[in-house]
Amino acid sequence: xxxxxxxxxxxxxxxxxxxxxxxxxxxxxxxxxxxxxxxxxxxxxxxxxxxxxxxxxxxxxxxxxxxxxxxxxxxxxxxxxxxxxxxxxxxxxxxxxxxxxxxxxxxxxxxxxxxxxxxxxxxxxxxxxxxxxxxxxxxxxxxxxxxxxxxxxxxxxxxxxxxxxxxxxxxxxxxxxxxxxxxxxxxxxxxxxxxxxxxxxxxxxxxxxxxxxxxxxxxxxxxxxxxxxxxxxxxxxxxxxxxxxxxxxxxxxxxxxxxxxxxxxxxxxxxxxxxxxxxxxxxxxxxxxxxxxxxxxxxxxxxxxxxxxxxxxxxxxxxxxxxxxxxxxxxxxxxxxxxxxxxxxxxxxxxxxxxxxxxxxxxxxxxxxxxxxxxxxxxxxxxxxxxxxxxxxxxxxxxxxxxxxxxxxxxxxxxxxxxxxxxxxx
Numbered sequence: 320x321x322x323x324x325x326x327x328x329x330x331x332x333x334x335x336x337x338x339x340x341x342x343x344x345x346x347x348x349x350x351x352x353x354x355x356x357x358x359x360x361x362x363x364x365x366x367x368x369x370x371x372x373x374x375x376x377x378x379x380x381x382x383x384x385x386x387x388x389x390x391x392x393x394x395x396x397x398x399x400x401x402x403x404x405x406x407x408x409x410x411x412x413x414x415x416x417x418x419x420x421x422x423x424x425x426x427x428x429x430x431x432x433x434x435x436x437x438x439x440x441x442x443x444x445x446x447x448x449x450x451x452x453x454x455x456x457x458x459x460x461x462x463x464x465x466x467x468x469x470x471x472x473x474x475x476x477x478x479x480x481x482x483x484x485x486x487x488x489x490x491x492x493x494x495x496x497x498x499x500x501x502x503x504x505x506x507x508x509x510x511x512x513x514x515x516x517x518x519x520x521x522x523x524x525x526x527x528x529x530x531x532x533x534x535x536x537x538x539x540x541x542x543x544x545x546x547x548x549x550x551x552x553x554x555x556x557x558x559x560x561x562x563x564x565x566x567x568x569x570x571x572x573x574x575x576x577x578x579x580x581x582x583x584x585x586x587x588x589x590x591x592x593x594x595x596x597x598x599x600x601x602x603x604x605x606x607x608x609x610x611x612x613x614x615x616x617x618x619x620x621x622x623x624x625x626x627x628x629x630x631x632x633x634x635x636x637x638x639x640x641x642x643x644x645x646x647x648x649x650x651x652x653x654x655x656x657x658x659x660x661x662x663x664x665x666x667x668x669x670x671x672x673x674x675x676x677x678x679x680x681x682x683x684x685x686x687x688x689x690x691x692x693x694x695x696x697x698x699x700x701x702x703x704x705x706x707x708x709x710x711x712x713x714x715x716x717x718x719x720x721x722x723x724x725x726x727x728x729x730x731x732x733x734x735x736x737x738x739x740x741x742x743x744x745x
Contacts, residue, residue, distance in 0.1 A: 397427060401429040427448045452478075541630070541724075548571060594615050636714075676730075677697060
C-alpha cells in the first residue's frame with residue numbers, strides 16, 4: 320500500500336568534492352530565462368487612504384510577465400501529500416511538526432483505505448482532511464514493454480487513474496482534492512510525505528525584508544544544491560530519449576516540493592498531466608522508474624512550459640531540499656567511524672551512525688548509549704547547516720528552513736530520535 324514513491328538517493332557528480340559549494344550564490348544559467356524578476360513598487364500619490372499600488376515588473380528575457388497575487392492567508396492555504404501506507408510515526412513527523420509551527424491552514428492527505436483508529440483519531444485531532452486512495456495492479460500504464468509486449472514488471476496505480484503509475488497519479492489526485500476544497504483559496508504546497516518535516520510556517524516565510532506579501536511567481540519550484548545538475552542520470556537520459564532535449568547543465572529542481580497560488584498549482588498540474596500523457600503514449604518515453612516525474616518537472620520548467628514559474632535558489636525559500644548534502648555528510652561520517660572504530664567495516668560504521676548520530680560520542684557507545692545532553696548540536700559546526708541554539712536546519716540567512724525535505728538522507732538517527740525530540744511532536 321505504500322503509494323508514496325521513495326525517491327532514489329541522489330548521487331553527487333564525480334567532480335563534486337567541495338562541500339562548501341552549498342554556500343555558493345545562485346548563478347543564473349545563460350539560457351535560463353525563468354530567473355526570478357526583481358520587483359519594483361510605485362507608491363500611488365500621497366493619499367494614505369489609497370491602498371492601491373501599481374506594481375512595476377521587470378520582464379525576463381522571454382518577456383514572461385509574472386502576476387503578483389495578494390497576501391497568502393496561511394489559514395486558507397493548503398498542504399497536500401500522497402501519504403498512503405504509513406504508520407502513525409510518519410504522520411506525527413509531517414502533520415505534527417506542521418501544526419507545531421502554528422500553521423492553521425488545510426492539510427489534505429491521500430491515504431490507504433481502512434485506516435486504523437489511532438491514525439484517524441490523530442487526523443481528527445490535527446484537523447486533517449484525508450482521502451482514501453484505492454490502489455490496483457490492473458493498470459493500463461505498464462511501464463517499459465518487454466520484447467514480447469508484456470510489461471517488464473508489475474506496477475501499481477491509483478484506481479482512479481489507471482493510466483498513471485503512482486509517482487504520476489499523485490498529481491491528478493492532488494488536483495481533484497484541491498478543486499473539492501472550496502475554502503482552499505490561499506497558497507498551496509505539494510510535498511512528499513515520508514521524508515519531510517516542518518520548522519516554521521512555510522506560507523509566512525519572509526522573502527527579503529518583508530513577509531510573503533507578494534509571491535515571486537504563481538508557481539515556485541525549488542532548486543537542490545548547486546552541484547546537483549540536470550546532467551544527472553535521473554533527468555538527462557530520459558528527457559533526451561523521450562523529447563530529444565539535452566538538459567545538460569541546469570541546477571536540479573526537486574519534483575517533490577512545489578508551491579504556488581491555487582490557480583498556479585492547478586495550471587502546473589495540468590501541464591504535468593499533459594506531459595504524462597505524451598510519455599505514456601510513446602514507447603521511447605516509457606520506463607519502469609519511479610523518478611521520471613522529476614525528469615518531466617525539470618524538462619517542463621527549463622523549456623518554459625510552466626506559466627509564471629520561478630526557481631527558488633537552494634536554502635533561500637520556504638522549502639530546503641537537503642538530500643544531496645545530507646547524504647554526503649552521512650557517507651563521510653560513516654567512512655570516518657569505520658576508520659576510527661571498526662577497522663574500515665563500513666556496514667558496522669553505518670549501523671553506529673544510524674544509532675548514535677554525528678556528535679557527542681563516548682567510548683561506551685559501541686555497547687550502549689543514550690540521548691546526548693547537547694542534542695541540539697546534533698550536527699558538527701563545520702557543515703554550517705544548523706543553529707546550535709535550537710538544532711534547527713537553517714537557510715543561508717540563518718532563519719529556520721520552514722520545510723526540510725529529504726532529511727532521511729542524514730540517516731535513521733535523524734528521523735527516529737532527533738526530529739521527534741526537536742519538534743516535541745505530540
